[in-house]
Amino acid sequence: MDAVAWLRDVVSAHGDRFKEAGVRVSLTVPDHTVDIAGDRDALEQTLLNLLDNAAKYAAAGAETNVALKIGDTAIRIVVADRGPGVPRDHAERIFNSFHRIDDALTTPVPGAGLGLSIARRLMRDLGGDVTYRPRSGGGSEFEIRIPKGNGYG
Numbered sequence: 001m002d003a004v005a006w007l008r009d010v011v012s013a014h015g016d017r018f019k020e021a022g023v024r025v026s027l028t029v030p031d032h033t034v035d036i037a038g039d040r041d042a043l044e045q046t047l048l049n050l051l052d053n054a055a056k057y058a059a060a061g062a063e064t065n066v067a068l069k070i071g072d073t074a075i076r077i078v079v080a081d082r083g084p085g086v087p088r089d090h091a092e093r094i095f096n097s098f099h100r101i102d103d104a105l106t107t108p109v110p111g112a113g114l115g116l117s118i119a120r121r122l123m124r125d126l127g128g129d130v131t132y133r134p135r136s137g138g139g140s141e142f143e144i145r146i147p148k149g150n151g152y153g
Helices: 003-013 015-020 040-057 115-125
Strands: 024-028 063-070 074-080 129-134 140-147
Touching (some): 003 015, 003 024, 003 063, 040 063, 040 074, 115 129, 115 140
Parallel strands (some): 024 063
Antiparallel strands (some): 129 140
């Protein structure tokens, strides 16, 4: 599967939903095809979970960028937003099932705290991962890592 075309399709297909949430999604991809193999449904579910979280928690009018990056050992999809980010004391636990940050921002947002744990499990089952880091200047960066080789990337 061409990851560039796939990312364009996913972002385009869900563009109206993100616009309704007040979130602009931009895409940064190479100008050439990037072949990846793997479970398309698992990759899409993982990406949509990260984009949905950005739409839920990023401030209205904020931009979320999806970037495809090619490394020596992995292909990475980085979802970066300018929302409030994750408090430092929760960063290690956000991938635990049922974990939710209980504060004024998250309390009114529906959810069971399963999305990130499912996303990580899906990617680890494919030999990859989903990780989090604070975004420089504020916000969050989540990275989907898909290993090259063994039929992936």
